[in-house]
Amino acid sequence: MIDTIAFDGDDTLWHNESLFSMTQERFRTLLAHAAGQDGSAFDASDIxxxxxxxxxxxxxxxGYGIKGFVLSMIETAIEVTGGRVPARDIQTLMEFGKSMLAHPVELLDGVAETVxxxxxxxxLLLITKGDLFDQESKIARSGLAERFHGVEIVSEKDPATYRRILERRGVDPARFLMVGNSVRSDILPVVAVGARAVHVPYHLTWAHEEAEPPAENCxxxxxxxxxxxxLATL
Amino acid sequence: MIDTIAFDGDDTLWHNESLFSMTQERFRTLLAHAAGQDGSAFDASDIxxxxxxxxxxxxxxxGYGIKGFVLSMIETAIEVTGGRVPARDIQTLMEFGKSMLAHPVELLDGVAETVxxxxxxxxLLLITKGDLFDQESKIARSGLAERFHGVEIVSEKDPATYRRILERRGVDPARFLMVGNSVRSDILPVVAVGARAVHVPYHLTWAHEEAEPPAENCxxxxxxxxxxxxLATL
Known part of the structure; x- marks a missing residue:
């Protein structure tokens, strides 16, 4: 019998990877333009x-989050263009980041009613990984904050993280279920500490998060x- | 009688602002060089x-933290040079940021023994503001983590934040004392929730954190x- 259910935030409760994916598309377009100007070859998959x-x-x-993503885009733009990327393009990349940070929080279908x-x-708990400031802002804007008994924003989702949260909150792993879109972060480490997990795939997965689901308790x-x-069958 | 004492991290337990200040000095030097090349005037206080x-x-x-500081340095460099800052200088600013993030944690004099x-x-609690990933890393590297009953990394230190922490941990404000270097973040909001505070100034204060201390309970x-x-006198 499950008494505590935790949800992941990004791409489980609200759209997130689609925002990164859209920004990465804009990044490729920007670099294609910059590369085109100096005649060098441009290869989107290489970018x-x-x-x-x-x-x-x-x-x-x-760590994880939008600010690090922006810094990595700037670094890549400088590297790919051999240092010829103009400052105004770097400014544009920072504006992409601010747009992402200010983007409305869009709940996935069925989330509001189910929660x-x-x-x-x-x-109910919310266990989300990433940047503290950005995640707090998204939780507040999601309108879901009051449905959760507790919120945990963590820098990494590994077995030690889940064990610490369950111990501190006095939750028996046998009665705990985690729901999330990332096999690597929401499923494998949860099953590893003796709890159960429900994988709800999102249509996009960041390559870093890809992994095979476990055979049991998932x-x-x-x-x-x-x-x-x-839940009625468990 | 005080039973719970919370410490701030940056510039209370370990040096922090000196690292920002040193980086800002390097930033000015870099911009002076960039501005000198195109003949425009350079004014350090304006930077x-x-x-x-x-x-x-x-x-x-x-929010607060090194990644946001790096992005603000890049933005300022582009603005001050009218977009003429070369990409290699922006790369250098990102390297400044990585140096800061990887910098050894240096405890202030007397901290290890007193804690x-x-x-x-x-x-003992540790209540620190800023970037989750960076603060966790510093706490781990400080060697002090095991001395603390609990660690709270928050995005803002206002009265609501302190009230929430004290309630969740069942701490009576009348028996709580906060120790920190920032009047704005560690002293004023703590006194506002009916607790006491000890201000231990650091030799540098970020302009954003400057404020006048309260007359009582401090x-x-x-x-x-x-x-x-x-503590023996309280």
Whole structure:
């Protein structure tokens, strides 16, 4: 019997990766233009590969979030253009970042109703990874904050993180279920600490988060709407 | 009688503003060089003023921390040079940021002994403001983490933040004391919720944090070393 359900935020409760993906598209267009001007070849998949490499290498400095993404875009733009990217393009990249940070929070289909329904029967937590300031702002703007018994914003979602949260809140892993879109962050470490997890894939996944789901204690749903029916069977 | 003592992190337990100040000095030198090349006038105090204006305007997007500081330096460099700052200088600014993020954590004089001594008589908390990823990294590297009963990393230190922390942890404000270097963040909001505060000034204060201390329930010490003697009188 599950008594505590935790939800991931980005791409589980609200759209997020689509915003990164859209910005990355704008980044490619900007660089294509810059590269075109000096006659050098331009390869969109090469840009994506270099940006992902920069983001991954910079995780140890910046952690997850939009500010680190912007700094990695600037770094990639300088590298790809051999230092010829004009300052006004770098300014544009910073404006992309501010647009992302100020972007309205758009809930996924079915989230508002499902969270409201489950809040009356279960203790709900929100466990989200990333930048403290940005995540707090999104939670406030989501309109969902009051449905959650507690909110945890963490810098990394590994088994130690989940173990710490469950211990501090006195939650038995056997009665805990995590719902999220990232197998790497929301599913594998949760199953590793003896709890259960529900994977609700988002139509986009950041390459860094890709992983194979575990064979046991994990269910996959097409929509968060199907969660109450699944819970009735557990 | 005080039973719970909370410490601020940056410039209370470990050096921080000196790192920003040193980086800002390097930023001025870099811009002086860039401005000199195209013959335009250069005024160091004007640079400082513009950087502070950018940081302040960007707080609503970036919150506090090194990544936002780097983005504000880049923005200021582009603005001050009228867009003529070369990409290699922007790369240098990002390297300044990575150096700051990887910089060793240096405890202030007397901190290690005082925290260790008080940990045996009081419940100690660490309440620090800023970037989650960077603050967690500094706490881990400080070697002090185990002395604290709890750690709170917050995006803003206002009365609501302190009220929430004290309520959640079941701490009576009348038995709570906060120790910090910032009147604006560590002293005024704490006194406002009915608790007491000890101001231990750092030799540098970011202009954004400057404020006048309150007349009551606040003490000023020259060093954290003097804290046990003060506690004995409360």
């Amino acid at each position: 994506d590969r270099r940006l992902l490499a920069a983001e991954t290498a910079n995780l140890r400095f910046y 409201e329904a489950l809040a009356s029967s279960h203790r 269910w996959r749903l097409g929509s968060v709407r199907d969660l109450p029916a699944l | 400082d003023r513009r950087l502070l204006a950018a940081e302040t305007a960007n707080l609503r997007f970036y 260790e001594a008080l940990a045996s008589s009081h419940r 003490w000023r010490l020259g060093s954290v070393r003097d804290l046990p003697a003060l």
